[in-house]
Amino acid sequence: MVPTPYYVALSALLLTIGAMGVLTRRSAIMVFLSVELMLNAANLAIVAYARQWSATGVEQALSGQAAVFIILAIAAAEVAVGLGILVAIFRNRVSTDVDELSEVRS
Amino acid sequence: MTSVVQWAALAPLLALVGSLINAFFGRSLKEPAPGVIASLMVAGGFVLSVLAFIGLQGMHGGVQVTLWRYFTAGTLHVDAGFMIDRLSVTMMLIITGVGLLIHIYSIGYMHGDDGNSRYFSQLNLFVAAMLVLVMASSFPLMFIGWEGVGVCSYLLIGFWYRDRVNPDAGRKAFIVNRVGDVGFLLAMFLTFKTFGTLNIASVNAAAPGMLYGSGVLTLIGLLYLLGATGKSAQLPLQVWLPDAMAGPTPVSALIHAATMVTAGVYLIARIGAVYAMAPGAAGTVAWVGALTAFIAAFAAFAQTDIKKILAYSTISQVGYMIAAVGAGAYWVGIFHVLTHAFFKALLFLSAGSVIHALGGEQDIRKMGGLGRRMKITGNTALIATLAISGVPFLAGFFSKDAILSGTFTSGLLAGNGADALYIILLVTAGMTAAYMFRWYYGIFGGQSRVDAHAAEHVHESPPVMTWPLGILAFGSIAVGYLGLPEFAFPNLIQRWLEPATAKVDFNTLTSGTDWLLIGLSVAVVAIGLAVGWWVYHVRKGAPVAAIKDSNLAGASRGALGFDALYRILFVASGEGISGGIATLDRDVVDRGLAAGGGGGAGLVGKLATLVQSGFARAYAFAMLLGVLTLVLVAALTGVLK
Numbered sequence: 001m002v003p004t005p006y007y008v009a010l011s012a013l014l015l016t017i018g019a020m021g022v023l024t025r026r027s028a029i030m031v032f033l034s035v036e037l038m039l040n041a042a043n044l045a046i047v048a049y050a051r052q053w054s055a056t057g058v059e060q061a062l063s064g065q066a067a068v069f070i071i072l073a074i075a076a077a078e079v080a081v082g083l084g085i086l087v088a089i090f091r092n093r094v095s096t097d098v099d100e101l102s103e104v105r106s
Numbered sequence: 107m108t109s110v111v112q113w114a115a116l117a118p119l120l121a122l123v124g125s126l127i128n129a130f131f132g133r134s135l136k137e138p139a140p141g142v143i144a145s146l147m148v149a150g151g152f153v154l155s156v157l158a159f160i161g162l163q164g165m166h167g168g169v170q171v172t173l174w175r176y177f178t179a180g181t182l183h184v185d186a187g188f189m190i191d192r193l194s195v196t197m198m199l200i201i202t203g204v205g206l207l208i209h210i211y212s213i214g215y216m217h218g219d220d221g222n223s224r225y226f227s228q229l230n231l232f233v234a235a236m237l238v239l240v241m242a243s244s245f246p247l248m249f250i251g252w253e254g255v256g257v258c259s260y261l262l263i264g265f266w267y268r269d270r271v272n273p274d275a276g277r278k279a280f281i282v283n284r285v286g287d288v289g290f291l292l293a294m295f296l297t298f299k300t301f302g303t304l305n306i307a308s309v310n311a312a313a314p315g316m317l318y319g320s321g322v323l324t325l326i327g328l329l330y331l332l333g334a335t336g337k338s339a340q341l342p343l344q345v346w347l348p349d350a351m352a353g354p355t356p357v358s359a360l361i362h363a364a365t366m367v368t369a370g371v372y373l374i375a376r377i378g379a380v381y382a383m384a385p386g387a388a389g390t391v392a393w394v395g396a397l398t399a400f401i402a403a404f405a406a407f408a409q410t411d412i413k414k415i416l417a418y419s420t421i422s423q424v425g426y427m428i429a430a431v432g433a434g435a436y437w438v439g440i441f442h443v444l445t446h447a448f449f450k451a452l453l454f455l456s457a458g459s460v461i462h463a464l465g466g467e468q469d470i471r472k473m474g475g476l477g478r479r480m481k482i483t484g485n486t487a488l489i490a491t492l493a494i495s496g497v498p499f500l501a502g503f504f505s506k507d508a509i510l511s512g513t514f515t516s517g518l519l520a521g522n523g524a525d526a527l528y529i530i531l532l533v534t535a536g537m538t539a540a541y542m543f544r545w546y547y548g549i550f551g552g553q554s555r556v557d558a559h560a561a562e563h564v565h566e567s568p569p570v571m572t573w574p575l576g577i578l579a580f581g582s583i584a585v586g587y588l589g590l591p592e593f594a595f596p597n598l599i600q601r602w603l604e605p606a607t608a609k610v611d612f613n614t615l616t617s618g619t620d621w622l623l624i625g626l627s628v629a630v631v632a633i634g635l636a637v638g639w640w641v642y643h644v645r646k647g648a649p650v651a652a653i654k655d656s657n658l659a660g661a662s663r664g665a666l667g668f669d670a671l672y673r674i675l676f677v678a679s680g681e682g683i684s685g686g687i688a689t690l691d692r693d694v695v696d697r698g699l700a701a702g703g704g705g706g707a708g709l710v711g712k713l714a715t716l717v718q719s720g721f722a723r724a725y726a727f728a729m730l731l732g733v734l735t736l737v738l739v740a741a742l743t744g745v746l747k
Contacts (some may be wrong), residue, residue: 019730022723022726022730023723023726023727023730024723026723031722031723098721098722098723099721099722099723101720101722102719102720102721102722103720
């Protein structure tokens, strides 16, 4: 069995890559994609710890697995809304550059 | 007979109704309707007072008329009620009688004035308030009248409000009066604490049972004295009366000579029982009166305004009355109120007649020789001048003489310098004769100094003005005979008033000493008149011109500098404080706190907008930093474990 720290290290790596993506990419699609990456990095960590807990025989360990399912479901819905907004923005501006989306600035 | 007396309680109501009629409908009435209505109301009050006077014959006590329960607070019950006894009826007769004559005179004097109905409304309101003052059965109700006359005085001094000086003079009178009112209020509090009641008759009944000369009675007496000095223009609050001459002349005659300024005298006579038990307070009263009489007489010498001389003379004469009631000679004080009401009202109305004839001129240096052109005014003014000077067989002689012998023989003043008081008042009597001679001679005698233009218009006043002069002149002679010296003749007014006032012991003198005192006062008056004759007629005013620029003349002109002193002490310090507060407000509150606070908030807002750059990635970076910080803190402090 792959030890838990490996999963956590991978999760941290994914999270960092996602964060860097959010900060550096200007296309809203890529930012969105990076956000999904960070979300799933967190999911990975949760599932890894849940597995470790269930190996020790703690009954509530399955709640970690369940939480991930809920997160995945909500993430799917959120993606639908987010992509919808992106399409709407693109239709208006023919661009999805987040740096140009600054109309509400004072 | 009681019922007849009770009807007198309607007198203030009548005057109040007259005031309201003129206030609400006066402007649509044609002259002389407002004046006639006002006069009729006062005449009604006079009739009621006369009926009450007749009804009180043979009754030693008074009649209490309780109208309704005014208010209750704990054990304090105050009734809105009137006490109609010999003392208050005497004052009512003066107020409505002299008031009626002055109302009638005003019809002529205020003819053609824009504010005709306003004038009569306020004059009637004054009469109502003054009647409430003298008739009140309790101190709070008396205080209502006390304040009411103050308000009317303020309104009427500033009657011609378009000229800035007049309302200012009204304000000064009101503010100075307020200082005295504080004394009256404190005295009321202390009276209730000591006696447990504010009913005047109850206080008078309880006072003789108190400890003679006790501290609390003395304090009550001194506090009421402070109230009296405000209303009666005595030291140290006398400064408002000369300025009060800014009002129409009949107002000066009624309010600032005949009635309102005697309120302090009446107050002290009313609660004479308290003063009779507090020799310290009574002595202070007498000294305040005597010093005021002297200082005001001194100040009267260098004045040049026809009315200001009379104003100082009023202060001086009220000083005599205060000295009399301080000596415990309560009937004497009221007797002088009575005689003074006649001759001082007459002096003012004569002055008004002169001012009327000269088209508003008030400087006696521009008068002179008017007696030949205005026979009636000149002759009545002469009678009044002689009466106030104390020439024998005129009213002022009898009352002034009674005051002099009262202070000399008072048992209440024993040990408080009764002899010194007597000498001060005697000297003042001589000064009175001299400065009143100057007043009369400057206006009516000698050469005319009237402007050629004004001289053409000099005329005797209409009958509506000269008739009151004649009646007052008659009174200035006749009322004195009510108070002939008791040792030789029946003294009607003393026998009339003594049951209504507190008992004070007086030393009895041999009739030889009595005659000596009278001879002394006659001699002093003769000297005063002779000096006036010599200075102004024989030497044509040369001695006056010689000392014109001396310190003495300056001190007299400035009335010993009380005004200047108060300006420095109170006005300047008040201005300093208000100036300081204004600076504080402008520089610290406005510029510092308000402007600084606003600017600071604006600056914070500006800084905050920098954060809102509009770059989504910058926000994301900030969030990341925040999360990292939280995680770091959590890891280092171990919160998560």
